[in-house]
Amino acid sequence: MNSEECIFCNLLRGHGEAVWIARRERASALRPLEADQLAPGHALVISNDHALGIQDASPQTVEAVALLAQEIAQAMSQVVGAGGVNILNASGADSDQSVLHFHVHVVPRWHADGLDTWPSTVSTHTLDHGWTSALQHALATASRP
Template sequence: MTPTSCVFCGLLAGHGEASWVARRDGALALLPLAEGRLSPARTVVLPNAHAAGFHDSSAESLQAVVLLAQEVARAMEKCIGARGVNILSASGPDSDQSVPHLHLHVIPRRKGDGLDTWPSTVTSHPLEDAWHSAVRAAMTS
């Protein structure tokens, strides 16, 4: 996917309508389409710069997105009484990512709201015994 064919890049460039929540130097926040909302106030935070996901995002983009997600969460607590949030993201072709542009979903939560965002299943993909050592080694090189 290229930035010219990315739906989020199109919105950032002013093509199409978006309900913007906040615009900052490195990131923006918007409301998703109503039919796709897990919650009426669910907000999507994305970097201005195109990157498909966590794997290829710059440190600056990641920082901008996380800081704006925190700002959105604090505003949700102050304005709508959401004392908790779930931050959800899918990143990469095997993650069920819907739009290949890094983005975080900030979902306001209230006690007893009935929403279950924690996975209810576990992966069936087996790993070899040495996976932990291999990952740890990759982190140090």
């Protein structure tokens, strides 16, 4: 998907209706559609540049999204009395990502609010025995920004 077809990119360009919570240089936050809200006060933090997911977003974009999510989480405790937040992200074809644009959900939480955001199942996929060493090697030899 390119940025011309992306609903978040179109909203960022002013095409369509959005309730913006914050607009920053590299990231913005908006309210999801009411039918998609997991809790009152739920916010979406999106990258201002088009990236499909965290895997292909620039380090600066990931940082901007994370910092705005933190800002919103801090404000949620003051404004809506949330005692906690869940930060949710799905990136990539096999992650159940619904909008192919890097974003995180900031979901305010209250004691015994009835929402269960922790996975209730586990993957049945298996990995070869040496996956930890291979991952460590890949990280050690990767170029860093």
